[in-house]
Amino acid sequence: MxxxxxxxxxxxxxxxxxxxxxxxxxxxxxxxxxxxxxxxxxxxxxxxxxxxxxxxxxxxxxxxxxxxxADRDELVREVARVGLDELSAAMQARVKRVRVTDPVARARRRLRETGKAYVDYAIAEPGLFATAFSVVALGELDGPYEHLSAALDECLAVGFLPPEKRDGAELSCWAGVHGFSMLYGTGPLSEAPKKERDADLDRLLDRIDDSLRG
Amino acid sequence: MxxxxxxxxxxxxxxxxxxxxxxxxxxxxxxxxxxxxxxxxxxxxxxxxxxxxxxxxxxxxxxxxxxxxADRDELVREVARVGLDELSAAMQARVKRVRVTDPVARARRRLRETGKAYVDYAIAEPGLFATAFSVVALGELDGPYEHLSAALDECLAVGFLPPEKRDGAELSCWAGVHGFSMLYGTGPLSEAPKKERDADLDRLLDRIDDSLRG
DNA sequence: GACTGGATGTGGACAGTGACAACATAACGA
DNA sequence: TCGTTATGTTGTCACTGTCCACATCCAGTC
Incomplete structure (x- = not known):
């Protein structure tokens, strides 16, 4: 017993x-x-x-x-799924909180919040974020990816993002925030002061905004 | 014996x-x-x-x-240093090969080649790249970072990059190529076909170029 | 030229890990 | 009721990083 x-x-x-x-x-x-x-x-x-x-x-x-x-890996994958769910929820929550009426400003703001939420989660939960991306296959990323796609679609619809830049836009945005997350989360910049990190993130999001502008 | x-x-x-x-x-x-x-x-x-x-x-x-x-970690750090040296050399070699005379086109091209070299190395040597960034502190990144800085300085000097965008430009460029490298190197997109990856990389570099333009 | 001390390499140990096999117990269905 | 199956346990194995005591060799000193 x-x-x-x-x-x-x-x-x-x-x-x-x-x-x-x-x-x-x-x-x-x-x-x-x-x-x-x-x-x-x-x-x-x-x-x-x-x-x-x-x-x-x-x-x-x-x-x-x-x-x-079946093995350790299968358990780790479960943890990864939890991390992705949390990430997806964080992104959605942040976007929903945007209170801007002008359509263009609103679309740009939602895209920015999408990115901010991604990075914020990665830095607030470096362990789960790393676990998620240590294992994940593309198919399991639906949540976060859809949020980004939706934000970009909105930028296109309101005329901020020119149609010829729509292709591959997910990837260039994603790469930017993902790289930032890695560098500042568990990477070589993880010891940098928060103040500097925030400034860098704002500038990164500004440049992403610039890069999509028609 | x-x-x-x-x-x-x-x-x-x-x-x-x-x-x-x-x-x-x-x-x-x-x-x-x-x-x-x-x-x-x-x-x-x-x-x-x-x-x-x-x-x-x-x-x-x-x-x-x-x-x-002293321990395993110290050996891993040695390997990381080798990886960074190779990365730095690859970037330098690529930039040196640029044969463009127009100053602005040349500066932009050198920046682009800097990024391309970074990503190419990460994807050609995912093991060493991951090792490098599993361990490295900011101080040891001098080589690659200096190459990026130099390329951006040149963009500034020739008037392509407006002065107000110079601050933090290293980071927004670095984040983009680093994120791309992670996603396509060992991350969720590592199974994607090379053709698609190349197209995505070209578009990413286009967007980075756009984002710096005055 | 023999001696010795420090540097370098060896063998054995230990705790911790993921995985497998054999066994124990409980739940469920005929 | 009883066996079948799902679930949990104990024991074991090979492997790892690290520590210890010991072996070997090189270099400089008498």
């Missing part, structure tokens, strides 16, 4: 595993493992997601995870 | 260790270790630089490296 810790013993929306008592079977181990892995990924990045430590934190033996994930 | 393999037993420019015969003492182990580590880093990235494998390839026991490097 073993005593497991009783974190996340309730499967949300799934009545089968509602026993919150300690027992041989955890009840909702998969979720508990993912949550523990997310904590580690958030704190230490992809390499910090150590299977045995995750199991320890879920109060379970070192091999239990193999009943729910 | 042990038989070490006889790779890099000649210390370049150092006559003291010119015995190329096998012996207990390697002769130029530090260099041999760095070279083996560079090979691993080139093939598999920073995580592929495994101390014991490096030692194996240098024909030496698993602990020998500790006479030359």
């Amino acid at each position: 073993r005593c497991n810790v009783d974190i996340v013993n309730i499967a949300p929306g799934d009545g089968r595993y509602d026993a919150a008592v300690s027992s041989y079977h955890h009840g909702n181990l998969r979720e508990a493992l993912v949550q523990a892995a997310v904590v580690l990924g958030r704190e230490k990045g992809p390499d910090g997601i150590v299977l045995r430590e995750v199991a320890r934190r879920a109060g379970v033996s070192h091999n239990a995870a193999y009943r729910h994930f | 042990r038989c070490n393999v006889d790779i890099v037993n000649i210390a370049p420019g150092d006559g003291r260790y010119d015995a190329a015969v096998s012996s207990y003492h390697h002769g130029n182990l530090r260099e041999a270790l760095v070279q083996a580590a560079v090979v691993l880093g080139r093939e598999k990235g920073p995580d592929g630089i495994v101390l014991r494998e490096v030692a194996r390839r240098a024909g030496v026991s698993h602990n020998a490296a500790y006479r030359h490097f």
Whole structure:
């Protein structure tokens, strides 16, 4: 008879595993493992997601995870998905908060906020951001990518972005904010003071704005 | 009496260790270790630089490296330096090859080649590029950064880049090419066809050019 | 020319890791 | 009720980075 810790013993929306008592079977181990892995990924990045430590934190033996994930990589991918979801949500929330009426100014502002949200998330959550991009394939990026596409479509619709520049615009914008995120997040500029970083980000977003202007 | 393999037993420019015969003492182990580590880093990235494998390839026991490097990290940093040197050299070589006489066209072209060289190196050598940026501090980036600065100075001098845009121009350019390199090098776009990648790179460099124009 | 001290390389150990196999227990369905 | 299956555990393996004690060799001194 073993005593497991009783974190996340309730499967949300799934009545089968509602026993919150300690027992041989955890009840909702998969979720508990993912949550523990997310904590580690958030704190230490992809390499910090150590299977045995995750199991320890879920109060379970070192091999239990193999009943729910084929290998470590599959667990890391789950964490990456969480990071991408958070990133996507952060972008959407930021864009929704824009209160500008002039159509052109509004479109430009939404694109800028999209980029700002991307970078802000990367810097606020370097571990999860790195985990996300250590693993992700293009198909899983739908959320963030769609937000960027929508912002660019709006810039096109209001006449700010000329049609001949629409092709590949996602990529040039994405590259800019992604590079900034890497350089300042976990890269060579990660020790730079916040003040300087903010100024650099503003200028970067200004240049992106310039680059799209007709 | 042990038989070490006889790779890099000649210390370049150092006559003291010119015995190329096998012996207990390697002769130029530090260099041999760095070279083996560079090979691993080139093939598999920073995580592929495994101390014991490096030692194996240098024909030496698993602990020998500790006479030359404090720990694994110090060896990885050496590999990073090699990567940065190669990157810097690639940028310089590319810029030197520009044959354009018109001053403005020449300045723009040199900036473009600077960026192209950066991305090309990142994609040709994803392992070393990732190793370099897994470790590097700002101070060690002098080479590549100076080349970019010089190209931007030239754009300013010939009147293409307006003075009010000069501040922070390094960063917006760097972010763009760095982000592109990450996305296409080891990131979510690494599986994309070369044709598409080339088109995207051209458009990115076009947009950077646009963004600096007065 | 022998001796010795410091530099360099070796062998053995340890804790930590991802993974596999065999076993234990609980839940579920006939 | 009983076996089948899902889930968790223990034990083990190969591999890693790092530390320790020891071996070997080179260089400079008597």
